[in-house]
Amino acid sequence: MQQAIFFLFAIVAGVMLPVQAGLNTEIGRSVKDPVYASLISFVIGTIGLVLYLLLARADWGEIRNTASLPWYYWTGGLMGAVYVAAIVVLTPRLGVALTFGLTVAAQMVFGVIMDHYGWLGVPKSPINWMRVLGVLLIIAGVVIVRVNQTIVVAIPE
Structure with missing residues (x-):
């Protein structure tokens, strides 16, 4: 709970x-x-x-x-x-989505590194393939948001 x-x-x-x-x-x-x-x-x-x-x-x-x-x-x-x-x-x-997508992706990459080494007193949690996959999926999401944003911006109104 x-x-x-x-x-x-x-x-x-x-x-x-x-x-x-x-x-x-x-x-x-x-x-x-x-x-x-x-x-x-x-x-x-x-x-x-x-x-x-x-x-x-x-x-x-x-x-x-x-x-x-x-x-x-x-x-x-x-x-x-x-x-x-x-x-x-x-x-x-x-835009909000891309700005936060990029900042969240950077947070996740560095967060996984911090967890792995236990920097600044955070509990250690080793890097493994599931954590790497999670980070890669977030990065893929940012790429998709960016590509979609480019397509939307490129369409004449």
Whole structure:
């Protein structure tokens, strides 16, 4: 049951990303800058997280535990900002499906590598033919979306 809840949470989060891309893209058009759009997105997200932590009566003292982490763990937020800015730049140029297809394919390839080596403390899960097949199917899906997109764009209206 608990695993089903985690799967559902992952699906809901996955559905939110293309919606977020559309919303942030419109903010980017409005402010005429993808970095400003990303900043607005992160400010609103930060406000939402602070409100959640206040309502959940979180133990703010736990934040001190992060002081002992190596410096590179702090780059996660920067990577998130680059990702959101990239989505704002890419979505109007590539479309939502291709943008997310490419990013998901890259995530899967690197995720399988990270799992194999157990980098950054993730549980080790060796690369095997089923995982490789899964990644190849995702890449094939991206190729099909791209080919289909090209065909659709090439048809005169």
